[in-house]
Amino acid sequence: MQAAKKLSRVNSNPKIRVLIADNDQTSLFLIASQLEDMDYDVVTADNGFEALKILKALKQVDAIILNLDMPGMNGMEVARRIKLDDRFTNIVVIFASEPDVPKRIKESVGLGVFYHLTKPLVREVLKTIISTAMKDMDAGGITIVQYSSRLAGNSVECRRNRPHCGCARCAAYHH
Numbered sequence: 001m002q003a004a005k006k007l008s009r010v011n012s013n014p015k016i017r018v019l020i021a022d023n024d025q026t027s028l029f030l031i032a033s034q035l036e037d038m039d040y041d042v043v044t045a046d047n048g049f050e051a052l053k054i055l056k057a058l059k060q061v062d063a064i065i066l067n068l069d070m071p072g073m074n075g076m077e078v079a080r081r082i083k084l085d086d087r088f089t090n091i092v093v094i095f096a097s098e099p100d101v102p103k104r105i106k107e108s109v110g111l112g113v114f115y116h117l118t119k120p121l122v123r124e125v126l127k128t129i130i131s132t133a134m135k136d137m138d139a140g141g142i143t144i145v146q147y148s149s150r151l152a153g154n155s156v157e158c159r160r161n162r163p164h165c166g167c168a169r170c171a172a173y174h175h
Contacts, residue, residue, distance in 0.1 A: 016134055017041040017060050021051035021078065022067035022096070027119060031065060031096065034123050040130070048073030052081060061091055062137075063130055065117075068097035068104065076104075079111045092133040096121060 018040050022028040025046075032042045043058065045051035048070050055061055064082070066075030075095055082088045095108050095116045105116050115129045 015041070016062045016130070017043065017058070018130065019043045019045065019051060019054060019058075019061045019064045021045040021048060021064065021070065021075070023047055023070045024067065027067065027096070031121060031126070034121070034126060035130075038127055047071070048075065048078040051078055055082070055088065055091075061088075063092040063094060063114075063133060065094045065096050068095045068108070076108065076111065079108065079113055083112055090137060092130070092137060094129060094133070 018035050020028060020031050020035070020042065021044075022031065023046055028044055028046070032044055035042045043054055043061070045054050048066070049072060051064065051066070052073075055064070064078075066078050068075040075097070079093050079095075082091060082093060092114045093112065094114050096119055097116070099118045108116050114133050117125065117129065
């Protein structure tokens with residue numbers, strides 16, 4: 001019932017829909033307000049379980065911003081489950097958390113997270129990250145995993161087999 005209440009907050013017209021999952025109500029409100037001011041269609045969830053429930057219920061989610069440190073199901077586990085579900089291949093995953101050690105950031109990149117933001121989020125950075133991710137996805141040139149692996153200098157397998165992506169799997173497949 002709570003998910004239906006959350007869904008009613010969705011704006012009616014904007015093109016890009018962003019799901020935000022954060023157990024910190026202040027952060028959730030601030031991020032949602034910033035995105036709504038930028039004309040994004042915003043849906044919120046209080047935890048990882050609710051985020052997955054909403055994600056499965058909606059026909060379209062373009063990006064998801066996850067708090068890494070939610071109790072119950074944290075952002076890392078939500079990202080793992082998204083990665084395993086073929087319905088969600090094109091969703092941009094972004095983490096938002098307190099400053100973290102490099103090991104956690106590296107782990108998030110391995111999961112195919114597009115970007116790792118630290119709180120408090122800066123409006124212009126948030127806007128740039130989401131708009132860049134959407135342009136890359138629309139162009140079909142860089143998937144979430146490919147972009148993240150370039151940022152981290154890692155060789156991570158992508159899911160698209162595109163000849164121009166440069167990841168180890170695609171290079172072997174196309175050459």
